[in-house]
Amino acid sequence: MSTVGIDNTLRDKSRELVQRHYQELEDNARGKRKVVYLFTTGLIVELFRAFDFSVVYPEINAIHSSRQHRSVQLISDSELLGYAPNICSYVKCDLGLLAGPSKGQAKFGKIPPPDLIVVNQCGCSTYIKWGHALREKFHCPVKVIDIPFIHDDCPTGFDHEYVRRQIEDLIPVCEEISGVRFDPDRLKEILELTSDTIDLWMKMQELGKLKPSPFDAFFEGVSYMAPLTMWRGTVEARDFYKLADNIIRDRIKSNYTPYGRENFRLLFEGSPPWPSFSEFRGMFKAWSAVGVASTYLYVSVAPGDLEFSPEKPLDYLASLATQSYYNWNLQKRWNHIETLIKDYEVDAIIIHSVRSCRPSSVGQLDMRNYFARDKGIPSLFLDSDVADPRFFSSAQVLNRIDTFFEALSQRKKINERIL
Amino acid sequence: MPISALTEILKAGADDPTFPEVTVWKKSHPGGKAIGCLPIYTPAEMIHAAGMLPVHLSGAMGRLKLDNADAYLQDFVCSVAQSTLELYLDGFLENIDAVIFPSICEVLRGVSGIWKRIDPDKPIIYLNLPQNYNSGSASNYMISELGRLKTELEKISGSAITDDALFKSFELFNKRAELLNKLDLYRSDYPGKFKASEFYILRLAGRAIPVEEHIELLQEALSAVEETQPRKRPIARIVLFGAFCERPPIAMIEAMEEERIALVYDDLFPGMHWSKDPLPLAGDPLKILADHYLKSNLHTPVVNHPESSIGDAIMNIVRARNADGLLLATAKSCHPMLHDLHDIFATSEKQGIPYVKIEFEEDQQVFESIIVQIEAIIEARERMPFAGTDRKEGSGDQK
Numbered sequence: 001m002s003t004v005g006i007d008n009t010l011r012d013k014s015r016e017l018v019q020r021h022y023q024e025l026e027d028n029a030r031g032k033r034k035v036v037y038l039f040t041t042g043l044i045v046e047l048f049r050a051f052d053f054s055v056v057y058p059e060i061n062a063i064h065s066s067r068q069h070r071s072v073q074l075i076s077d078s079e080l081l082g083y084a085p086n087i088c089s090y091v092k093c094d095l096g097l098l099a100g101p102s103k104g105q106a107k108f109g110k111i112p113p114p115d116l117i118v119v120n121q122c123g124c125s126t127y128i129k130w131g132h133a134l135r136e137k138f139h140c141p142v143k144v145i146d147i148p149f150i151h152d153d154c155p156t157g158f159d160h161e162y163v164r165r166q167i168e169d170l171i172p173v174c175e176e177i178s179g180v181r182f183d184p185d186r187l188k189e190i191l192e193l194t195s196d197t198i199d200l201w202m203k204m205q206e207l208g209k210l211k212p213s214p215f216d217a218f219f220e221g222v223s224y225m226a227p228l229t230m231w232r233g234t235v236e237a238r239d240f241y242k243l244a245d246n247i248i249r250d251r252i253k254s255n256y257t258p259y260g261r262e263n264f265r266l267l268f269e270g271s272p273p274w275p276s277f278s279e280f281r282g283m284f285k286a287w288s289a290v291g292v293a294s295t296y297l298y299v300s301v302a303p304g305d306l307e308f309s310p311e312k313p314l315d316y317l318a319s320l321a322t323q324s325y326y327n328w329n330l331q332k333r334w335n336h337i338e339t340l341i342k343d344y345e346v347d348a349i350i351i352h353s354v355r356s357c358r359p360s361s362v363g364q365l366d367m368r369n370y371f372a373r374d375k376g377i378p379s380l381f382l383d384s385d386v387a388d389p390r391f392f393s394s395a396q397v398l399n400r401i402d403t404f405f406e407a408l409s410q411r412k413k414i415n416e417r418i419l
Numbered sequence: 420m421p422i423s424a425l426t427e428i429l430k431a432g433a434d435d436p437t438f439p440e441v442t443v444w445k446k447s448h449p450g451g452k453a454i455g456c457l458p459i460y461t462p463a464e465m466i467h468a469a470g471m472l473p474v475h476l477s478g479a480m481g482r483l484k485l486d487n488a489d490a491y492l493q494d495f496v497c498s499v500a501q502s503t504l505e506l507y508l509d510g511f512l513e514n515i516d517a518v519i520f521p522s523i524c525e526v527l528r529g530v531s532g533i534w535k536r537i538d539p540d541k542p543i544i545y546l547n548l549p550q551n552y553n554s555g556s557a558s559n560y561m562i563s564e565l566g567r568l569k570t571e572l573e574k575i576s577g578s579a580i581t582d583d584a585l586f587k588s589f590e591l592f593n594k595r596a597e598l599l600n601k602l603d604l605y606r607s608d609y610p611g612k613f614k615a616s617e618f619y620i621l622r623l624a625g626r627a628i629p630v631e632e633h634i635e636l637l638q639e640a641l642s643a644v645e646e647t648q649p650r651k652r653p654i655a656r657i658v659l660f661g662a663f664c665e666r667p668p669i670a671m672i673e674a675m676e677e678e679r680i681a682l683v684y685d686d687l688f689p690g691m692h693w694s695k696d697p698l699p700l701a702g703d704p705l706k707i708l709a710d711h712y713l714k715s716n717l718h719t720p721v722v723n724h725p726e727s728s729i730g731d732a733i734m735n736i737v738r739a740r741n742a743d744g745l746l747l748a749t750a751k752s753c754h755p756m757l758h759d760l761h762d763i764f765a766t767s768e769k770q771g772i773p774y775v776k777i778e779f780e781e782d783q784q785v786f787e788s789i790i791v792q793i794e795a796i797i798e799a800r801e802r803m804p805f806a807g808t809d810r811k812e813g814s815g816d817q818k
């Protein structure tokens with residue numbers, strides 16, 4: 001097994017697309033195209049691309065602020081504006097950036113004000129609060145797409161119809177604000193690109209099944225998500241994952257594995273602690289523990305077969321939104337994770353519980369009970385935050401990770417001796 | 420009997436975590452089923468029409484030590500979720516045959532999954548309540564959800580829910596809502612005669628008894644209120660907002676009233692009288708229920724009207740009730756409420772309405788810090804002349 005040197009082509013390409021996104025937003029700040037703010041779970045950005053909107057993703061801005069170690073300041077700016085300390089830290093990062101002294105100017109770019117905010121309320125009702133808070137600041141229309149929770153195996157026909165109709169209701173709103181007429185063929189073309197992009201993205205993840213895995217689905221995978229969200233519905237996004245496929249397949253030929261060897265195969269559940277991302281990564285790298293699967297990579301997709309294709313654009317959009325992974329009930333998610341554990345030959349699960357995010361964290365303790373106690377899969381439960389580094393206690397996290405891997409090593413040794 | 424004597428009797432059982440009312444009901448209704456309703460809104464009329472007993476669940480009001488729920492929920496999760504789960508894990512809800520989880524927030528949504536896993540044989544029904552109030556399709560969607568709920572309830576009860584039965588239930592629930600609305604106004608108009616804590620106890624007393632019995636009790640309470648001699652006149656009229664889902668301890672409300680604070684409005688137990696308008700008694704019953712929910716215009720942190728501000732809605736209540744100020748009593752860790760604080764603070768400040776914010780937990784026993792904060796509003800009241808109390812209090816309360 002070998003490492004053929006860190007290949008940064010993909011990471012650099014992803015960064016370039018992020019920079020281009022923000023550059024285009026800055027250009028648009030001069031008022032060329034109308035701006036819509038969208039949220040990432042149950043994402044239906046394609047509809048807005050069909051009206052040539054420029055898209056701002058408040059959550060992604062919060063991620064970039066966090067990775068660039070600006071979140072503590074922004075969180076404190078938003079608290080000075082009167083936002084409560086215990087609410088979602090993404091919201092506070094974003095409001096600190098847009099409504100605080102930064103006035104929308106981030107290191108990564110200047111965020112233009114919205115002409116429209118669409119709250120695709122999918123799995124997270126904080127979005128609606130976020131949308132309201134942004135409206136207080138920008139006084140623009142806020143439209144809601146209410147996406148019913150999948151409480152059973154799949155959504156009901158009524159769930160689908162309700163979402164589809166709400167999307168349809170947005171068409172005249174978009175036409176009026178953007179001044180662009182709705183063209184279903186244009187939407188179909190955009191959705192074809194999305195469909196190809198998502199297929200490639202899911203196929204890329206499948207490569208984690210190989211032993212050793214040619215990439216780290218968590219620490220590397222999250223860096224490749226930008227094209228999927230920010231550029232979805234474009235040639236750039238599709239081509240990025242074609243490139244990813246080529247590069248990762250080349251790695252397979254040279255028996256590449258991210259940390260030189262693969263001691264443990266992990267499944268990661270939950271979002272990363274963004275401000276401490278590199279440090280967190282180092283803690284796993286030290287044990288040559290590779291993330292071969294990650295549920296976070298599903299954040300804006302609907303894994304599994306969808307009933308509709310881009311041929312029926314509004315139905316396809318409605319299925320993408322309704323069947324989004326983050327809209328699944330706990331048991332459905334766990335059944336899926338159980339399949340991943342088998343298919344990816346996972347040794348252990350790492351659950352990162354995010355204190356300020358109830359949608360993702362409620363249920364995760366029981367998830368540990370389910371997998372560790374009922375299914376016998378070693379599971380490590382870590383608790384910090386997505387954007388607020390004050391909840392990330394390095395010493396404590398390191399200690400827990402080391403103790404976990406020590407125990408896991410022992411277990412592996414014993415298992416290897418049993419015939 | 421004066422109202423204080425009546426509510427004193429009811430108080431002992433109002434927060435009993437063993438739900439003795441359900442046991443009593445089941446004894447007199449062999450084979451009868453009890454359906455748990457989580458906050459804040461469930462169409463309890465439908466459960467009643469199915470011949471079953473709706474039981475409003477919302478935590479343990481501090482009457483239970485949390486020993487088991489922490490294995491399932493992190494410490495940053497609100498206490499209503501923690502203690503309702505604890506009630507279930509500790510076996511206090513064995514008499515409850517199924518539970519309805521309305522889609523109010525992600526915490527309860529997560530709890531619904533945990534609940535199902537704890538005992539897969541115990542039915543739960545997840546009810547998606549539309550959040551897009553402005554959408555033309557919300558009503559149709561809600562009708563479909565109510566249709567699903569009806570089918571599930573029929574499966575549990577073993578018999579069909581007829582339109583006739585639904586309209587009979589509507590009539591009874593209308594009667595109860597009318598009485599609750601009357602009592603609500605009474606405590607605002609005559610706070611020296613009828614306290615918010617007494618009104619709270621009367622609502623709690625109806626959490627798990629048949630609506631018919633609750634109506635009788637409320638009628639008795641209304642006569643008792645009318646007969647009650649005015650007590651000392653309160654020195655400040657306050658709107659209490661923020662506890663919509665949790666049930667704060669009765670002692671907390673009483674402690675405020677000890678300081679001669681009149682809570683002239685509160686959002687405790689909103690699901691029990693959801694709308695000021697009665698349910699129409701003819702037409703398509705599911706459509707009626709859907710409209711009742713969607714058009715209630717009730718603002719709570721889990722009912723988000725996209726075009727209007729919760730701050731404005733509360734300030735309108737403060738003015739309508741001639742209140743001196745606003746007391747924001749937020750349950751610790753309730754995200755939907757915490758998110759709304761900014762808008763509420765900003766609107767209060769813009770409109771010059773004094774407010775204080777307190778945080779409570781359902782097992783809280785000491786309220787001194789809360790009282791100290793409330794005194795700020797009383798001081799503001801003493802500095803400023805106040806129109807509201809004078810107008811209404813002339814009719815009976817003592818100075």
Ligand code: SF4
Nearest residue numbers: 088090124126357359
């Ligand atoms: S609460 Fe969680 S899912 Fe919702 S916006 Fe915040 S981080 Fe995202």
Ligand code: SF4
Nearest residue numbers: 497524526664753754
């Ligand atoms: S108190 Fe708040 S967070 Fe808790 S269940 Fe109720 S609405 Fe949800």
